[in-house]
Amino acid sequence: MLRIAVPNKGSLSGPASAMLHEAGYQMRKESKELVLVDPDNEVEFFYLRPRDIAIYVSSGRLDIGITGRDLLLDSEADAEEILALGFARSTFRYATKPGTAKGVGDFDGMTIATSYEGIVAQHLKDSGVNASVVHLDGAVETAIELGVAHVIADVVETGTSLRNAGLEVIGEPIMKSEAVVIRRAGADAEEPKVQQFLRRLQGVLVARTYVMMDYDCRAEHLERAVALTPGLESPTISPLHNEGWVAVRAMVPAKEAQRIMDDLYELGARAILTTAIHACRL
Ligand SMILES: Nc1ncnc2c1ncn2[C@@H]1O[C@H](COP(=O)(O)OP(=O)(O)OP(=O)(O)O)[C@@H](O)[C@H]1O
Ligand SMILES: O=P(O)(O)OC[C@H]1O[C@H](OP(=O)(O)OP(=O)(O)O)[C@H](O)[C@@H]1O
Ligand SMILES: [Mg+2]
Numbered sequence: 001m002l003r004i005a006v007p008n009k010g011s012l013s014g015p016a017s018a019m020l021h022e023a024g025y026q027m028r029k030e031s032k033e034l035v036l037v038d039p040d041n042e043v044e045f046f047y048l049r050p051r052d053i054a055i056y057v058s059s060g061r062l063d064i065g066i067t068g069r070d071l072l073l074d075s076e077a078d079a080e081e082i083l084a085l086g087f088a089r090s091t092f093r094y095a096t097k098p099g100t101a102k103g104v105g106d107f108d109g110m111t112i113a114t115s116y117e118g119i120v121a122q123h124l125k126d127s128g129v130n131a132s133v134v135h136l137d138g139a140v141e142t143a144i145e146l147g148v149a150h151v152i153a154d155v156v157e158t159g160t161s162l163r164n165a166g167l168e169v170i171g172e173p174i175m176k177s178e179a180v181v182i183r184r185a186g187a188d189a190e191e192p193k194v195q196q197f198l199r200r201l202q203g204v205l206v207a208r209t210y211v212m213m214d215y216d217c218r219a220e221h222l223e224r225a226v227a228l229t230p231g232l233e234s235p236t237i238s239p240l241h242n243e244g245w246v247a248v249r250a251m252v253p254a255k256e257a258q259r260i261m262d263d264l265y266e267l268g269a270r271a272i273l274t275t276a277i278h279a280c281r282l
Contacts, residue, residue: 005065008047113149141165
C-alpha cells in the first residue's frame, strides 16, 4: 500500500482532499479521522498537520505527502518536491510599518517575527543581514503593533491582512509557494505506485485547466483553424458528410476558450462547442 500524508487543517486541507477525491480516492467523512485505508486503490491516507508532513515523509515511514512548498523549505527536512498542485498559492514576504525600512539591508539589529524561522534565518544569512528572529505561531501581522518585532515575514495572498494591520511589503518576495507533492530525497523515482498516484493528480490538473473543443470548418480554412487549436499532440480531424467541410476536435486551455471560439467563428467555423474534461491520462 502507498502511504500518503494529507494536510488535516488549514488552507491546504480542503483543496487537497477535493483534488484527491477528484482523482478517485476515498476521503475521510469525519474531520477527527486520523487514518483512512482505501483498499480499492491500495493507498493509506494519514491526516497530519501540514507543518509536520515533510518530517514524516523524510523519515521514509510515509511514501509521499501533500504540503506547501514554503513549509517544505522551512522544515529543512530531507524531502523534495515532485509535483506542483496549483492551489494554496501565496508569496512569502517581509513587511513593516511605513518608514521603518526601505529594504532588507536596513533590518540590521531589528527583530523579525515569523512562523517560518528556517526560511527567514536562511534568507537573512544569504542577504548578510544581522537581525534576530522571534517565532510566533500565527496572526504575525499583530506583532509590530504590540511591540514584539520591528518587521514581520509572513504568507501573503491577497494582501488584506497586511493592509488591515497598516503594514507595507518590503523588498521582493522571499519565495513563491503553492501546494506540492513531496517524497523523501533520492527515493526511487520509478516506483510504479508513486507514478500511478502522480498520473492521477496530473489528470486532475489537466482536467481543471483544459476543455475539449469541437467545431466544423471548411477544409480550405483548416490550417488556420488548427493553428488556433493545436491541441496537446495534434487535433483530430474527421470528414463531414457535406463535402469540403471537416470536424475538428482538440484540447484547449480553459482560460483561452472564449477567445479561441471568437477567432474560430471569425474564420468561418461553426457548431463550436466546448465540453468539460472530467478526468484524463495524458
Ligand atoms: N491565505 C492564504 N492563501 C494561500 N495559501 C495560504 C494562506 N495561508 C496559508 N497558506 C499556505 O498554507 C500553508 C500553511 O498551512 P497551515 O495549515 O500551516 O496554515 P494556515 O493555512 O494558515 O492554517 P491555520 O493558520 O489556520 O492553521 C502554507 O503552504 C501557506 O503558504
Ligand atoms: O494576504 P491575505 O489574503 O490576507 O492572506 C495571508 C494571511 O493568511 C494567513 O493567515 P491565517 O488566516 O491562516 O491566520 P494565521 O496568521 O493565524 O495563520 C497568513 O498567515 C496571512 O496572515
Ligand atoms: Mg495561518
